[in-house]
Amino acid sequence: MISRSLITKIFVICIVQITAVESFVLAQQATDSEVASKIDLSRHDFLYAGEAKVQDMYIVKDGKVVWEHKGPRVEEYLGEISDAVMMTNGNILFAHQYGITLINQKDETLWNYKAPANTEIHTAQPIGKKHIIYVQNGNPAKVNVMNIETNKIVHSFIVPVKNPDNTHGHFRHARLTKNGTYLLAHMDLGKVAEYDFDGNEVWSINAPGVWSAEPLKNGNVLLCGSDRWIREVNKNKEVVWDFKLDDHPQYKMTSPQIATRLDNGNTIINTWFSQWGDKLDLKNPPIQVIEVTPRKEVVWVLQSWEDPYLGPSTTIQVLGDKRISEHAHFGNIK
Template identity: 60%
Template structure:
């Protein structure tokens, strides 16, 4: 009888040990599947649409630079960290170029009734930007003297729907301008005279990033990201609905890394309420060409990076200012 009791105790103890081991194994597996809160995988520049204009540089897992702008003075929809440490950003009510020590080097105030959500440096002398409005316009400005050296109108569906016209535009390796017509659900390529060179349907489009292979990386509001060629053939795609554990609801910009992976930024709408700190969404994920998640960002506390629109990996090729727009370079 004593031997039977002893055997029962041994079985119970063995069961507890195995259960504990399996629980820890599951936790490790979950942590592997959902990396999260990892600020140290690579150094990066970060910005996003929020009520307060915040931008960050993260190095070795810590915030080493922050720009905090005014509250409710226009959301940051686009930002570029330049090779000399300057930052160019579009904030709905203007375009601003600041130095690393946050001195304003150049600025543009958006006219009443218009909005500016995207801008890109061309070398260190010019800036190209797109202005929502009636009419909507593209500008190239010499930031050394503040003079507009080129401008042209672009078509929109409803001239009065100013806020809905555009969010994103990028210069291509061809020296042309690729505009995401959010309202029209199209991606259109223009030369410096405003001539349409290429157009494709892209319902729900938010951003279109031209790639070195001449393909285009599309990111849209219905939670898809696609690489397409200029004939519209899908070369690679990913649906965020296939990754429910990351709670990715509002992708804005997807960028292709030098290693071939894709970083997808996930925006949170602060105007619709506060982030649930008990179950916050991930701000970004990095996926491999075979669609495996190898990095994820969830940093809403210490530090709170806020909503994610732009993540620019530092020390990688393809700095955004090393581009041209026709004769401007």
């Protein structure tokens, strides 16, 4: 026969467990509510693309998709979009692993370049209307400037890598600075280096796991990568601002790739979802983009996997942001 004291203990344990479950549910509901309150597709107008099994891109305005580029639907893998830039005339330049393409918003191809055999191209930026600068992963890896009117490389230099034969792991992102130098995230070397026109390294910082490096207006550099630690560093290599994704577990962020600084001082962080290694759970989908204030407050969340479906997130360009355009120079090339 079960004693009265044992029954009482069992009853108390059950009450404690029920209370714990209720507390967890309430906490989860509060977390879900916090995230949901930040979701607003109309906060920014933007160009959006990501590394995916198909080469799709979208322009969102006033919370609606107003333009889309759908890559070919074929069984053959054609490469992933790692970089996309909208120019001031509305044309879009994008790097897609095995080449670079320039299109207009009628979806007409204006220019296309196929990467040489055994090389990959994941990042490209326009310089004026005639030139583009890009990084060519390969053995050897190179920084090239091409005249897209003549299809001729007008400037080139070799950059170091850790493993010359591991082409896919060399580089993903690079950007010109306001001083006409080139800031390059060495993914396999775990460092960021700044190069002058002649290919001389003029500044560098160790950054294990780095995916992207963005030059800022104040001369500092914004780093982002697999360590899930977004940080702004100055030229003395001191961290002057940072944001650690793991300090904000209520936001389901997977793999950060590119962080950019908006004109309003906020930071936008793209977090990528792998279509190759992960299964998308539409009941609890990952966040694609967050916007963070200088005080580290999350003020915007992009989580759009249905109606509209935007797909994995790698790069987002807020329209009207002057951070990226063809108004750049590299040495005397403008």
